[in-house]
Amino acid sequence: MCGIAGLIWKGGVTSDIGSEMTQMLQALKHRGPDSTGFALYGKGEEGVYVLRFKVAEQEDMATGFDIHKQVIARKAEVDTRLEEMGADVTGREDATEYAYRYHFKFSGDLKRLIDFIEDIEGVEILSVGRGLELIKDLGDATVVSEQYGLNGFVGTHAIGHTRMATESDVDIRSAHPYWAYPFNDVSVVHNGQLTNYWTNRRDLERRGHRFMSNCDSELIAVYIADRIDQGDELESAMRRSIDELDGVFTYLVATSDQLGMAKDVMAAKPMVLYESDEFVGLASEEVAIRSIFPREIDTWDPYQGEVKVWAA
Amino acid sequence: MGSVSTSHEMGLHEEQLRGRTQQMFFSATEEENYTYPWSYEVDFNKAADFDAADMSIAEINVKIRELMQSGHGTITVKNPRAKHSLGVGILNRLNLNFEGSLGYFGCGLIDGPNVRISGRVGWSCAENMMAGTVVIEKNAGSLFGAAIRGGDLVCKGQAGARVGIDQKGGTIIVGGSVGAFTGFMMQRGRMIILGDTGDNLGDSMYDGTIYVAGKIASLGVDCVETELTDLDKKYLKGKLELYDMEAPNGIDSIVKLTSGKQLWNYDNLEPTEKKLVL
Numbered sequence: 001m002c003g004i005a006g007l008i009w010k011g012g013v014t015s016d017i018g019s020e021m022t023q024m025l026q027a028l029k030h031r032g033p034d035s036t037g038f039a040l041y042g043k044g045e046e047g048v049y050v051l052r053f054k055v056a057e058q059e060d061m062a063t064g065f066d067i068h069k070q071v072i073a074r075k076a077e078v079d080t081r082l083e084e085m086g087a088d089v090t091g092r093e094d095a096t097e098y099a100y101r102y103h104f105k106f107s108g109d110l111k112r113l114i115d116f117i118e119d120i121e122g123v124e125i126l127s128v129g130r131g132l133e134l135i136k137d138l139g140d141a142t143v144v145s146e147q148y149g150l151n152g153f154v155g156t157h158a159i160g161h162t163r164m165a166t167e168s169d170v171d172i173r174s175a176h177p178y179w180a181y182p183f184n185d186v187s188v189v190h191n192g193q194l195t196n197y198w199t200n201r202r203d204l205e206r207r208g209h210r211f212m213s214n215c216d217s218e219l220i221a222v223y224i225a226d227r228i229d230q231g232d233e234l235e236s237a238m239r240r241s242i243d244e245l246d247g248v249f250t251y252l253v254a255t256s257d258q259l260g261m262a263k264d265v266m267a268a269k270p271m272v273l274y275e276s277d278e279f280v281g282l283a284s285e286e287v288a289i290r291s292i293f294p295r296e297i298d299t300w301d302p303y304q305g306e307v308k309v310w311a312a
Numbered sequence: 313m314g315s316v317s318t319s320h321e322m323g324l325h326e327e328q329l330r331g332r333t334q335q336m337f338f339s340a341t342e343e344e345n346y347t348y349p350w351s352y353e354v355d356f357n358k359a360a361d362f363d364a365a366d367m368s369i370a371e372i373n374v375k376i377r378e379l380m381q382s383g384h385g386t387i388t389v390k391n392p393r394a395k396h397s398l399g400v401g402i403l404n405r406l407n408l409n410f411e412g413s414l415g416y417f418g419c420g421l422i423d424g425p426n427v428r429i430s431g432r433v434g435w436s437c438a439e440n441m442m443a444g445t446v447v448i449e450k451n452a453g454s455l456f457g458a459a460i461r462g463g464d465l466v467c468k469g470q471a472g473a474r475v476g477i478d479q480k481g482g483t484i485i486v487g488g489s490v491g492a493f494t495g496f497m498m499q500r501g502r503m504i505i506l507g508d509t510g511d512n513l514g515d516s517m518y519d520g521t522i523y524v525a526g527k528i529a530s531l532g533v534d535c536v537e538t539e540l541t542d543l544d545k546k547y548l549k550g551k552l553e554l555y556d557m558e559a560p561n562g563i564d565s566i567v568k569l570t571s572g573k574q575l576w577n578y579d580n581l582e583p584t585e586k587k588l589v590l
Contacts, residue, residue, distance in 0.1 A: 265492070265511075266473075266492065266493075267454060267472065267473035267474075267491050267492055267493075267510075270434075270435060270453065270454065272434070272453070285394070285396075285415060285416065285434065286394035286413060286415055286432075286434055287393070287394050287395065287396070287415055289394075290393050290394045290413075294365075294391075294393065296412055296413065296431060298432070298450060298451075299413070299432060299451070300432070300451045300469070300470060301451070301453050301454060301472040301473075301491075303472070303473070303489075303491045303492070303510060304473055304491055304492040304510055304511070
C-alpha cells in the first residue's frame with residue numbers, strides 16, 4: 001500500500017515544486033512510512049547534465065566495516081572515471097555523507113559513461129538528466145526533504161512516492177522513484193504489485209537492460225525505457241504496458257516535459273485526479289492534493305485501464 | 313450518556329437480565345423498533361455547525377457525538393478537507409451535512425442518519441450502511457456502497473470501480489458512469505446507474521436488480537437482461553424524483569439486469585458427488 005503523487009504546472013509555469021511535493025507526500029505518510037522519494041523537474045541549464053548518485057546505503061553507513069574510507073575511495077573513483085571519459089564536471093555538492101549531486105558537461109555516449117561509473121562497487125546512479133533530480137532515502141517526506149534541502153526547488157513538474165515495502169527490502173535501492181536507465185529525465189513511481197515480474201525481467205535483461213534492485217516496480221521504469229528505445233512515444237508505451245504488465249498497478253511516469261498516469265484493468269489501486277487550466281495534481285488520496293489546495297476542488301477517479309499524459 | 317451507564321442501562325450488570333433482545337422484557341412501541349436503546353434524543357430544529365479544518369479525524373467524530381448528546385438534530389461540518397473516516401458509526405436519527413469532500417470510508421457503518429455531502433467522497437463510502445440516506449453532490453471513489461444492507465445511497469456525479477460490491481440490500485443510485493466490476497457478488501437490493509458502466513457489470517451476482525440507463529461495456533458472469541415491467545418503471549420514477557434526478561433518455565430506455573442464477577449450486581450436489589451418483 002504505497003502512496004504516489006504527481007503534479008504538473010501547465011504552459012511552462014514554474015513553482016516551488018519541492019515544497020509542494022513534500023507537503024503532498026507528507027499527507028500520504030500513513031500509506032508508507034519506510035522511504036520517500038522525489039523526482040523533481042527543474043529548468044536546467046543548456047548542455048549541462050545533473051547527476052545524482054549514491055555510494056552506500058544508509059544502513060551500511062551505520063554498520064559497514066571501514067565504510068567511511070570506502071565512501072571516500074568510491075567517490076574518488078567516480079571522479080577519476082568521469083575525467084577519464086572526458087566529462088567536464090562543473091559542480092560538486094554533497095547532498096548527504098553518501099549521496100552526491102554533480103553538474104557536468106559531456107558530448108560522448110552517455111550510456112557508456114553511466115555503465116563505466118556504475119561498474120564501481122557500491123555506486124548507483126539515481127538519475128541523470130538536464131532537468132531531472134531524483135532524491136530518495138529512508139524516512140518520511142519532511143525528513144528526506146530537509147536532509148536534501150528540497151524546499152524552494154523551482155520547477156514545472158514532479159512525482160513522488162511514500163513506500164510501504166511489501167515485495168523487497170527497506171533500502172534506498174528499492175525505494176522509488178526509479179530512473180529509466182539510460183534515458184535522461186525519465187522516472188517512474190508505482191503503487192501495486194506486478195505478478196509477471198520475473199518473466200519480463202529476464203526478457204529485458206537479455207536485451208541488455210540493467211536492474212539495480214529486486215523491487216518489482218523497477219520493471220516499469222525499465223519497461224518504459226525499453227519501449228522508448230524501440231521508438232515508442234510515452235503514451236503508446238504506457239498503453240502497451242496495460243496489456244503486457246500483469247498484476248495490480250497505478251503508476252506515474254515523468255519525462256523532461258510530460259507527466260503520465262496509467263491504471264490497470266482491475267482498477268485495484270487508487271488514484272485521485274484534479275485538473276484545472278494551469279495545474280494537474282494526482283495522488284493516491286485526495287488529502288494529498290488538498291494539502292496544497294485547501295479550498296474546495298473538483299476531483300475524480302480515473303477508470304480501469306486508463307492512460308493519460310499531460311505536457312508541461 | 314457514557315459507556316458505563318450504557319452498559320448498566322442495558323442490564324449487563326444485573327442478575328435479572330433486561331434488554332431489547334434476550335436481556336429486557338418490553339412491550340415495543342413502534343418508535344422502539346426504529347431506534348437503539350442508547351440513541352440520543354435529538355431535535356431536528358436544533359442546528360449546530362463547526363469548522364473541521366484544523367481538527368483531527370477523531371476530534372471531528374467525537375464532536376458530532378457530543379452535539380448529538382446535547383440534542384442537536386442538524387449538524388453541519390465545514391471544511392472536512394477530504395479527511396478519512398468522517399461521520400462513521402452513527403446509529404441515530406440525525407441530519408448531517410458536510411460542506412466539502414470526504415476521504416476514504418466516509419459515513420461507513422451508519423444506521424439512521426440523513427447525510428448530505430456537498431463535495432465528493434473517496435473509496436468505500438457508506439460501507440455497510442444499515443439505514444438512512446447519504447446524498448453526494450459530486451463524484452465518488454471505488455467500492456461505493458460496499459456491502460450496504462439498507463437505506464438510499466445517492467451519488468450525483470460519477471463513481472469508481474466495484475460500486476455496490478457485495479450489496480445486501482438498500483438502493484444505490486449513481487447519476488454518472490461507474491467503473492469495472494460494479495455489482496460484483498451482489499446479493500440483494502437495487503442499483504440504479506444513470507450513466508455508462510465499465511466491464512463485468514454484475515459479475516457473479518446472486519440476486520438483486522441493477523438498472524442501467526447508459527451503455528454497458530460488458531456483462532459479468534451470470535448477469536442477464538430481463539424485462540422492465542410497469543412496476544419497475546413506477547419504482548424508478550418515484551426513486552429518481554425523490555432525489556431530483558432524471559434518466560438521460562427517459563425511464564423506458566433503462567435496461568434491467570438480474571442474476572441468471574446459473575451459479576446457484578447450493579441445493580445441488582458437489583461436482584465430486586455428482587460423479588458418484590451418475
